[in-house]
Amino acid sequence: MPRERLTREARFWAKVALPSTPDGCLIWTAHLTSSGYGGFTGPGRRNARAHRYAYEMLVGPVPDGLQLDHLCKERRCVRPDHLEPVTLVENVMRGESVAAQNAQRTHCKRGHALSGENLYRKPDGRRVCRSCRRARERNLTPAPRLAHNAYHREWKRKRKDSE
Template identity: 30%
Template sequence: MLSAVKGLSRYHTEKSLEAHLLERSHRAENGCLIIHGYGPRRGTHQKVAGRAWAHIAAYVVLVGGYDPALDVDQTCGAADCIEPTHLRQVSRTEACRSRTQPARCRNGHDRELDPATGRYRRVCRTCNREAQRRWREREAAEVARARAAYGRS
């Protein structure tokens, strides 16, 4: 069954992978089993044992009955949780439907609802305006360098 997990190191057996996952994790106050994978950021999906996603490897080893055609979803909402009671397999449609969108962007700006879809816009207007300003400055600097190289001022 381990061969169905993409990116998993072929040197792991089910017992060794289970031990590897449990030694790299700790129990949180809310009951989640939080894994410390290769990534430095907490709260995001983690990779372990090669390039395999930790929650998928944990589902295979700790729960069993893995179907590669379905997604592994955490019911608790914590992306780095590998608690077996929090893992379930659902279709891609169901996994996307259950996701929540934050009302603020990662820079803390309020995001507005898209009237066509009823969901929050992917990029807030403030961040979009700043990104466009930075792009225009880079383009202007590139044009100025090209003119200076050509002999114009």
């Protein structure tokens, strides 16, 4: 007797645990990607993130240029009302990455404000405290400054060669 085939939706929901957390997350119990998100074979045999598949099945397509942010911060959660379409920048800033932590920082490690006249932006976008930068430059007398600059040039050359 041939085995009855489940619909794609039935296969999907068979891999979801009912809410067991206090915030009501629907936890994906099957395959996880290396980054901790649920993986599911969606339409056309293409691999899809489980949370994205659930959102598109129950809410609709994710708008172009946006990605889904887990409001509950649980990567395995597939509950659509725990997901919000946001821009890449907003998603990164809501996270716990080094970039998010630095962007949220309001003072340098010595306590100076990172705003207004005391803020210097490097060409690559990094923020630098002007007070600390001036103090560093004052402490480098001409001889040590030349040695420091030579070391820095050599370091940059080696880094570029290794890329």
